[in-house]
Structures are given as structure tokens and as C-alpha cells.
Amino acid sequence: MVYLTRKCEFSASHYYYNPEVSAEENQRIFGKCANLNGHGHNYTLEVTVKGDVDPKTGFVVDLKALKEILNREVLDGLDHRHLNKEVPEFLRQIPTTENLAIAIWNRLQGKLHVAKLHRVRVYELPDLFVDFYGEA
């Protein structure tokens, strides 16, 4: 079994706000991130897949196919978007890095016929990242 990681970047804006609690409570929980005009990040996404090496090609996965799936399923919908306003998963869910990693996993799972998804890692900042392994 070999693990392969593909890295890509996208830029998006967001804010953190839970409409079920007061503005003061949002401010307390989310601080600056609660500003409803939003702010943005350059995200780095690392997708790790695993599989056995094909004896003929020497590949775990055709990287070109993986790249196309990442572009189509993830980047086209997230890059240069406002996550709260344009991305269906976040119309009712706060676009934290945690939820973003889960959403990206769900977008890829099932579409990734070329290999088995192992981990989605999303860096919101160079010093902050989230890993999701598809665990309940």
C-alpha cells in the first residue's frame, strides 16, 4: 500500500456566525471572524489517497485523473467564492476549517473512483490545519 498526496490551493472568503445566538454571543465565540462583511484566506488543500501500485503503470493513481477530479469537484466550486453565500454546504453551516475539511471529503468520496480516499487536510493558515479521515 502506498499513500499519495496531492496539494492544491484556493482562495475564498467567509465569516463565522450562528444566527441562533445573539450578536454578542457570536462576538464572544468567534471574535473577529464574526464580522458579517467577511474576510478571506489562501487555503492549501492536501488530499491523500492510498492504494496498491499497479504493476504495469507503477502508479497508485493516475495523477492527471486525480487533478481533474479535484478541479471539478472541489476547486471549481470553492476557489474565489464566498463560502457562506455561494457554496451550498455552508448556506446553513458555519464554514470553519473543520466543516470545510468534511465538505471536501464528502465532495470527493464516491467521485474518486481512481483510488481510496485516506485523508483531507485543509490549511487555513500556515499555522492552522485540520485533518479529516472520514470518521463518524
Place this chain on the structure above:
Amino acid sequence: MKVHLTRRYLFSASHRLHCDELSESQNQATYGKCNNPHGHGHNYALEVTVSGQVDPGTGMICNLSDLDRSVQSEVLERFDHVNLNARQEFAATVPTTENLSEVIFNILKQSFTAAHLEKVRLEETMMNSFEYAGGAELRV
């Protein structure tokens, strides 16, 4: 949904690797330059990984500012800009980065309870890093 979150922090400290039970030449042979009498320093990078279920009300497994506050008060205030050999945590052990990883893990295990502490990773230099998960195997 169980998610892992990692936050990275920086601190600088000095140490000298020296074991009182070894002779001078054995210390030299074991630790090399790191045994020089007046010590030396590093810019350490600490990565703290915690895990937990995502709270539907906040979208988070724990509030990042709580984690930052714990690491700041329990780890960085103890170890940033100090001589590790002079700290009581290393009264009986050599302040190698192996030992420092275990010490930091154990401190955070006690003081940060808002999420499950998975592991700490400590970079001593760009070339060396150490990970401790409380004795558990590391996850890829």
C-alpha cells in the same frame, strides 16, 4: 464527525545535553557539540494536534482561543526564552527534544481538556522533528 485540528507555535530556548551519570568523555561521545559547557539554543516549532466531534453550533471541535490560551500559559510561558536545563521539569532528565516532547504532551494533557489531545510534534531544527502521542502509534 471526528476531526483533527493542528495548531503551530514557536518558542526559543537553550539547552545543554549532559548526563551526570556519564563521564566527561562519555558525554562528549554521546552528545558531541550539544555537550559544550555553556549550552546552545534553538527556535523550536511546536505543533499541537487535538481531536473531537464538530459542535454544530460553532462548527468547531474547540475554541481556538482556548487552545491558544492553554498553550501560551502552560507551555510557552514556561519554555520560551529560558534555559531548559534550569527548569524543574528537567531536574532529573536531559532536556533532549524527545524528553521535551513528552513533557509538553503531559502538561497539555493535564491542562487542556476542551478536546482530546492526540499528539505533539516538535521541530528542533529544520532537519529534526519529534512526535509523541502519549505512547500511541502515530497516524499517517
